[in-house]
Amino acid sequence: MEKNLSRRGFLGLTAAGVALAGAGLAGCSPANTGGNAAAKEDGGDSPSYEPGEIVETIDADIVVVGLGMSGLAAAVQAANNGDAVVGIEATNTTGGNGIGVEGIFAVGTKLQKDAGIEVTPVEIIQTEMEEAQMATNGALWNRFINASGDNVEWLIEQGVQFSGMVDDYLGSGVVSCFHWFEGDVASVGYVPQMTARAKELGVDMRLETSAKQLIMSDGKVAGLYAEDSGGNTLQINAKAVILATGGYAQNQELMEERGWNWDNIIYGGTPGHNGDGLKMAFDVGARSFVSSSTFNCTNICGRGDTFAWKADTFTSVFCGAGMFGTGGAQLWVNEDGERFICEDFAKDNFEMQSVPAMTHRAMYSVFDRAILEAGLAGDPDMLEFVDTDPEDDLCKADSIAELAEYFGMDAAALQASVDRYNELCEQGADADFGKPAESMVPISTPPFYMAKLNQYYLMSVGGIECNIDAQVVNQTKEPIAGLYAVGTDGCMLYRNIYTINVGGTCNGNNVNSGRTAANHAHGYIAG
Numbered sequence: 001m002e003k004n005l006s007r008r009g010f011l012g013l014t015a016a017g018v019a020l021a022g023a024g025l026a027g028c029s030p031a032n033t034g035g036n037a038a039a040k041e042d043g044g045d046s047p048s049y050e051p052g053e054i055v056e057t058i059d060a061d062i063v064v065v066g067l068g069m070s071g072l073a074a075a076v077q078a079a080n081n082g083d084a085v086v087g088i089e090a091t092n093t094t095g096g097n098g099i100g101v102e103g104i105f106a107v108g109t110k111l112q113k114d115a116g117i118e119v120t121p122v123e124i125i126q127t128e129m130e131e132a133q134m135a136t137n138g139a140l141w142n143r144f145i146n147a148s149g150d151n152v153e154w155l156i157e158q159g160v161q162f163s164g165m166v167d168d169y170l171g172s173g174v175v176s177c178f179h180w181f182e183g184d185v186a187s188v189g190y191v192p193q194m195t196a197r198a199k200e201l202g203v204d205m206r207l208e209t210s211a212k213q214l215i216m217s218d219g220k221v222a223g224l225y226a227e228d229s230g231g232n233t234l235q236i237n238a239k240a241v242i243l244a245t246g247g248y249a250q251n252q253e254l255m256e257e258r259g260w261n262w263d264n265i266i267y268g269g270t271p272g273h274n275g276d277g278l279k280m281a282f283d284v285g286a287r288s289f290v291s292s293s294t295f296n297c298t299n300i301c302g303r304g305d306t307f308a309w310k311a312d313t314f315t316s317v318f319c320g321a322g323m324f325g326t327g328g329a330q331l332w333v334n335e336d337g338e339r340f341i342c343e344d345f346a347k348d349n350f351e352m353q354s355v356p357a358m359t360h361r362a363m364y365s366v367f368d369r370a371i372l373e374a375g376l377a378g379d380p381d382m383l384e385f386v387d388t389d390p391e392d393d394l395c396k397a398d399s400i401a402e403l404a405e406y407f408g409m410d411a412a413a414l415q416a417s418v419d420r421y422n423e424l425c426e427q428g429a430d431a432d433f434g435k436p437a438e439s440m441v442p443i444s445t446p447p448f449y450m451a452k453l454n455q456y457y458l459m460s461v462g463g464i465e466c467n468i469d470a471q472v473v474n475q476t477k478e479p480i481a482g483l484y485a486v487g488t489d490g491c492m493l494y495r496n497i498y499t500i501n502v503g504g505t506c507n508g509n510n511v512n513s514g515r516t517a518a519n520h521a522h523g524y525i526a527g
Contacts, residue, residue, distance in 0.1 A: 049213045051225045055232040060086040060204070062521050063224060063238045065211045065277060068096030069186065069507060070487025071244030072194040073514030076158055078242075079201035081522040086236055087198065088209040088226055090272050095191035096246050097269045097459050097488075103162075103169075103180040104511065105504030108149030115166050117176045121145045124175060124502055128493070135292075135495045140468050144493065144505075144512050151511050152179055159193035169503030178503040186507075209234070214241060214280050214483070221482030224280075240482045240521035243472075244514065247460035247488040248275030248290070254463070257290050259358035260455065266300065269458045277489045278463045284483070285474045286464050293462035294494040296506075297354040299325030301365070301451035302393045325453055326353050329375065329441040330367040331421045332453075334360040337404060337413035339421060342433040351498045354455045363453040364407065366400075366418065370445040393452040403450040418443055459488055461498055461506060466490040470517035482524065484517035486510070 061083040064075045072094060075087045106112070107119050125141045156162065161182035169178040181189030198205060208229035215223040215235070223237040246269075248254040252262045254275045282288060327343040334340050340360065346353035357363055367375075376382045387396070395406040400418050404411035424430050425442040464472055464485040471479035472490065484490070487510045498506060 049225070051213065051235070052231075052233040054235045056234045058086055058204070058234060058236045060084045060223075060236060060238045061525050062086075062240045062242060062518070063088065063211075063236050064203075064242045064244060065224070065280075066090075066096070066244035066246055066487075066489075067094040067195075067198075067205065067207075068244060068246055068487065068510075069098035069101065069190070070489075070510035070514040071096075071242070072191070072198060073511045074242045074244060074484075074486055074518045075198045075203045075205075075514075076194055076201065077515045077518035078522065079198065079203050081518060083518075083522055083525065084204075085198075085202075086204045086206065086238070088206045088211055088236075090208065090210040091270075092208050094195045094205075094207075095187060097273070098507070098510070099185070099187040099191055099270070101181075101186040101190070101507050102184050103178050103504055103507070104152065104155075105177050105502065105508035106148040106152040106179050107145055107177055109152045109166075109179065111152070111162060111164060111179060112149075112166050112177070114164075115176075117166055119175050119177055124177070127174065128499055128502065128505075131497075131499045132495045136493060137468060140492060143468065144509060147512055147515075148177075148508050151508065151515065154515070155190070155194075155511065158197045161189040161193060163189070169500075174501050206234075211245075211276070211280065214284050216284055219481065221284075221480070238482075239525045240484065242470075242484040242486055242514070242517045242521065243277040243281060243464065243489050244486050245277030245489055246273045248278055248463055249273045249295075249457055249460050251275035251278075254278065254290055254460075255457075258293060258295075258460070259291075260457075261357065261361060264357060264362065264454045266454050266456050267458075268456050273459065275463070277485065281464045281472050281480075281483065281485060281489075284480060286472045286480060286483070286485075287475050287477065288463070289465040289490075289492070290463050292495050293460055293491075294351075294496055294498045295354075295460050296351065296458040296498060298350065298456050299353050299357070299363070299453040300456045301325060301453060325365070325456075326350060327365075329371050329439055330365045331418065331443060332356075333364050333366060333409075333414060333417050335362045335364075335409070337409045337411075337417055339417045339432065342430065342435040344435060344439050349497070349499065349501050351500045355497065357453070357455050364409075365451045365453055366403065366414075366443060366449070368443045368445045368448050371441055371443070372449060374441075393454065395450050396447050397450075398446055398448070400448055403448055407450065407452065461488045461494060462491040463488075464490045466492055469520040470513045471520065482521070484521060486513035486517045 062078045062085050064071050064087045067087050067089040075085050078085045107121050125145055128141055129138055163180045163182050165180040167178055168176045183189055209226050211224050211226045213225045221241050226234045250273045256262055332343045395403050397403050400415045401411040404414040422442040425440040428437050466485050467473055470484045470486050472483040472485050473479055491509050493509055
């Protein structure tokens, strides 16, 4: 019995392939309540952050917390509106998880028209509503879809560069609405330009500065406390705060609340996404959306320490063949050795592949040598790689019983699942879960393999409940005056799963929600 895997992580998708959803960057550290009666009445906790001596007091109209995709959009829009804007960012650079985003969704742009592409917005709205079982706000989708073309034109006015390519995102989508950035990545076409534009418009950008606590007055946002890299406390007075901190992917408590087994999570995004924006909002009475939020996550085998090795092969073979983490010809079992699903269920939306992980303590992929060789297209280098590079989460053995023993599983139960699966393969029909006959391949050619499926998690999407204007709402769904959440902090477009087959809508929401919050805050301040 051998334990083997790829170079510390047999991927179902490459890191580049799953970076497309986009996000803001975490721009704050542990956040807490403003410590006032109004906050507590709305459900806030007692403050655990005690601000030190205030070394600097800053007056502004709007504070943007986090300068990733959505935070930059909010800061630039607010500055264009003539508001005095402070943008704070916990790291030493802008962009966050958004640096790997390839493009953005839009309908009705000049780029689209020049390419001869015509798309009816209602088709997308109807599709998205149906896939969310009508649980999302259709008015939000309608507003977003119909503003998306203007958002791209606005980005171009701000200096953002697009390659000119518009397609359905690598042939995987249902509509040709994906607008590729210059260089096919936001770190080339979006982040430098929007950062420069914010500075040009006079945004007071404070890097290595972490938001700590919202300041509330009479139930309204009045600013926040922050700390710089030297531990000095800043007080920023403002009538509106826009949270754009990039979600909660590195927060164990919130991840477990969402339903994940933390032991199986491998974080693959940029650092600092600790749910701090969410915690600050919750501390002043915001309503949580964590349990219904979605994510950018794929299954992998192993711990995923290295993703660069033979990236082209991983993309063409592992994605195309549906190997390992994405299902396909393999048999999937849970911790009890029991089959539980039609294994190619995620073929139309690879974001779905990790969803069953929230139902089971652990998931495993079982296959044999014939399936392995077919999946790797007979690539001798890859086959040698699997057979010789040791890894704890994949076992190679001469019998099914040895596989079960390696993973501490009931051998009889696993053997029964394999026998039943082989029986169904011989019958040419999956009477248990309806897997297509062409994907039913018996596990009968030794050696046998079994891989534990861990979840390679890039980002959470949503977490703070907001209304259609990106205003954070309280427990009775009334807006908390002056508080906004944008991007992946406050995304309300999806329920439970990111419908990636309409490519780029998550990043489209980053820009749209950032602009929406800035414009609403401008009116709120003026009023």
